[in-house]
Amino acid sequence: MQLLKGPRTLGACEENCSDLLAIHYNLQDSVLSIVTSQAEQNGAKQKYHARPQGNSNGLIVNNFLNAVGGNGQGVTGRYSVDALGSIGQWGFSGSLLTGLSGGKHSDQQAYAIPSLYVQREFEGQFFRAGVFVPDLASGVRTPRTPGGLAATTLGVLYGTSDTLVIDGQRPSLYPVYVTANRPSVVEILRDRVLIFAQPVQPGLQVVDTYSLPGGIYEVEVRIVEDGKVVSSQQELIYKPNNWRDPTQPWRYALFAGQERDIVRDTASHALSAGAAVNYLATPRVVLGATAQRGGGANVFGISIDWQISELARCYGNVFRSSKHGMGGDIQLLFPYRSGSLSLSHNRSWQHASKRNRSQPGTVHDTALTWSHRLSPTSSLTSRATFSRGRSRGFGGELSLSHRHAVFGVDCTWRVSLFDRPNSSSAPSRNRGAELGLSIYLSKDRNNYNASLGVSDGGEGRNQFASMGVRRELDGGFFTSVGANASIDRLGFGLGGTTQFQHEFVRGDAYASRSSNGGEAGGGINISSTVVASPDAIGVSGLSNLATSQAAMIVDVETESRDIKLHARNMNGTVIDMTRGRNIFPVSAFEKGSIQYYFDQTSAPAASLQPTTSSYHVNKGGVAYQKVRVMKTVTVMGRLVTHDRAPVRAVRVASDVGRAVTEADGFFAIEASERTPHITVERGGARLCELALDTNAYLREGDSLIVGDLVCAESLSATTSEGHDNG
Structure with a gap:
């Protein structure tokens, strides 16, 4: 008032x-x-996801193995583990890196544990403690600073968080x-x-x-x-998309600790601390600032993120480092209905660095990029650059692509022209042209491509041509295979690639022969995910589990290998299920449910128990559910007493269905095909139980005709001495 x-x-x-x-x-x-102005801000709609009240335990471990090698190169490999878990209200995360660098004379091994910490989410904030790289990633857009991230730190991190905010539950400011x-x-x-x-x-x-x-x-x-x-x-x-809760204008993250390498203990043990903050000055302007101490350097930076209009956006950044120098950059983006135009410029006044082999002085890069859709089937991309650093001078690229159908076959043409400077040590320029064609045959799932061109660089004029084929595969270990061949002034080159996915592993591999000297080489990338809950543990080769923050294990028990099952989550995603153990990703913190159903094209006479399951887990949590598939028959008959009087209006129940007898005692109910068992109740009191022998009755398809069944009003009952199969 x-x-x-x-x-x-x-x-x-x-x-x-x-x-x-x-x-x-x-x-x-x-x-x-x-x-x-507060008309919609104080509404009754829930703002945050409720955290799971019960035990939300689990562990998700992603394993990655990479190896490359070639003639005279030895084998270089890496094995890494990324683990994410939950115990009660706390989450934990850890990673392990091991590497092997092969050479002609010796091999070198390296080990590292970049992170090992616990974290807890609150409404609008989070807290982390342990070993981590202080990336300040908590919804704060940190101003860009030189030198990369700070060293691994043993300490604490606290800041604002949008993790528990319900998507879409916010009004206009x-x-x-x-x-x-x-x-x-x-x-x-x-x-x-x-x-x-x-x-x-x-x-x-x-x-x-x-x-x-x-x-x-x-x-x-x-x-x-x-x-x-x-x-x-x-x-x-x-x-604003970059600010999920406009009623909270401040975002921040603070960390403090000691630089540590918990494997080799070679870090300086120096103090490491920093802070980053964003402020929503207006609905269109976000201001940012950061200050950090680590790696023997003091770093400061400020930024502005300004959405000028729907068709213009600007991001600017200025930084200063006591170790690397100072600099800044600005980016302008102008999207429109048929394309976009972007302009970027960055400049730095850097100090000399032996590690980065940089000389003191000014380095700057400017780029103008334009992408335009000429028609639904044609597009144009152009880029102009000017650099002063490792490469000097102007550069330009122009690419035109066109897609059309020839005799019902999808074809894509691409023409590219380029003229760009080489490194500062090479006086000549790299210029040339390329013409490419890609053909996709959807019927046999083949993709063909060919290209030819000419370039003129520091090593003289070079004419080149290449062609390749790729085929998508179904129903086996390999999901795709490909081969390519190329020829240039140095010689003839060959290559092959494949992708594979198994129930427990996924990955890709390649092999090649270089046109320069004929040296052979190859590599392989393999990954898998181990998921564990208090009730079960499993291994999966699904690629979408690699980025999942929570998971669910579903055990399917069935006597048939031919039954096709599907699971549908709340987002509408459909997942194929098989007999045995199934693992798929779910959303962390969000209450959800999964529906199980048979394939509609081959729905069997069977029942699912249960047909839905719910979950509510923390980040790193794993839910568990057992689904039983039971083959069924429709039992059709009539309940009578010993004197053949119909037993009417009583409840007939089985493991998979319920029914009520009609006035003449007739009923039809779905029951287990293997062990059909029926219970008869009236007013909550059990009248009798009937264990049926499927071999003793007439079977018609999925129906079992049992005729008259005698049900005495006692806790025990028998089938009629003479049943009617008619």
């Missing part, structure tokens, strides 16, 4: 407004409506309100396309903006009465 202490003008507020936006008075029902004269419909259009509609009552009302897409964009708000537009107004929606 503080807003009504003095006289107020009806309508939109224009002066001395504070949080007031508009006032409306309805003469018909004498209702005064007031809209403030500034409310949108309308005034209707009678029951109407509000329509919101973006680029003349309807994106939301809401019924409204007479008077001043706030439009629900929770359901609108994220971003900062203009919309047209219409009031429609009886199919006619009676008013229209332009409004601006403020839901």
Whole structure:
């Protein structure tokens, strides 16, 4: 009522407004409506995901093995482990790196543990303790600084977090309100396309903006009465994608600790500390700052992220390092309906560095990139650069691609022209042209490509040509195979690639023969994921588990190997399931459910128990569920007493179904095919149990005709001495 202490003008507020936006008075029902800037910010909608209250335990371990080798090179390999787990309300993370560098004379091995820490999420904040690389990744956009990340630190990290924020559950920062004269419909259009509609009552009302897409964009708000537009107004929606909660203008992250290498203990043990902060100055402007001490250097930086309009965005950054020098960069992006234009410039005044082999002086790079879609089948990409550093001078690239069909076959042509400087030590330029063709045969899943071109660089003029083929495979260990051949002034080259995926492992491999001297080489990349819960452990080769923050193990028990099962999560993703152990990713912190069902093309006479399961786990948590597939038959018969009187209106139950007998005692119920067992109840009291022998009755397809079954009103019962198979 503080807003009504003095006289107020009806309508939109224009002066001395504070949080007031508009006032409306309805003469018909004498209702005064007031809209403030907090109209949708204090709604009752839940803002954060509730953390799991029970035990949310689990472990997800991703294993990666990479190896390369060749003539005279030895074998170089790496094995790494990334682990993510949960114990109660705490999550933990760890990683291990081992490497082997092969050479002609000796091999070198290296080990490292970049991270090993515990972390807990709160509503809007998080806390981390242990060994980690302080990347300050907590939803804060840290200004770019030289020298890379700080050294591995033993310490603590605290900051703001959006991990528990519910996606989409945020309104526009500034409310949108309308005034209707009678029951109407509000329509919101973006680029003349309807994106939301809401019924409204007479008077001043706030439009629900929770359901609108994220971003900062203009919309047209219409009031429609009886199919006619009676008013229209332009409004601006403020839901910045880079800031999920505009009501919290500050984001920050702080860390402190000691530089440590817990394997070799070669770090300096020096103090390592830093902070990063972002401030939402306006819905379009985010300011940033950072200060860090580590690696023998003091680093400072500031930044600005400015969304000028829907068609323009700017990001600027300035930094200073006591070890590397100072510099800055600016990026401008201009997206439009058919493409985008971007301009970037960075400049640094660097100190001399033996490690990076850099000389003191000024280094800068400028680039202008334009991408444009000429038509639904043609596109143009161009890039102009100017550099002063390792390479000096102007450069340019132009690429034109066109897709069309020839005799029903998809073909893509590509023409590229380039002229760019070589390194500062090479006076000549690298220029040339290339013509490429790709053909995709969808029927046999083959992809063919060929290219030819000419280039002129520091080693003279070079003409080259190449061709290749790739085939997608189904139903086996290998998912694709490919081969390519090339020829240039140095000689003839060959290569081959393959991708593979198994129940327990996935990866790819390649082999090649170089046109320069005919040297042979190859490599392989293998990965797999181990998932463990308190109830089960499993190994999977699915690629989507490598980036998953939580998982679910489902054991499918079935007597048949031919039954096809599917699982559907809340996002609509369908996953094929097999007999035995199945593992698939789920969302962390978010309550969800998974539905199990048979393939509709070959639905068997069987039942699923259960048909759905729910989960609610922390980051690193693993849920478990056992699904039983039971082959069934439809038991058809009639319940009678010893004197052949029908047993009517009683409940008949089996392991998979329920039914009620009709007035003449007839019933039909689904039961287990292997051990059909029926229980008869009346008023909650058990009358009898019937264990049926499938070999003693007439079988017609998926139906079992049992005739008359005698049910005495006692805890025991028998089948009729003479059953009717007719």
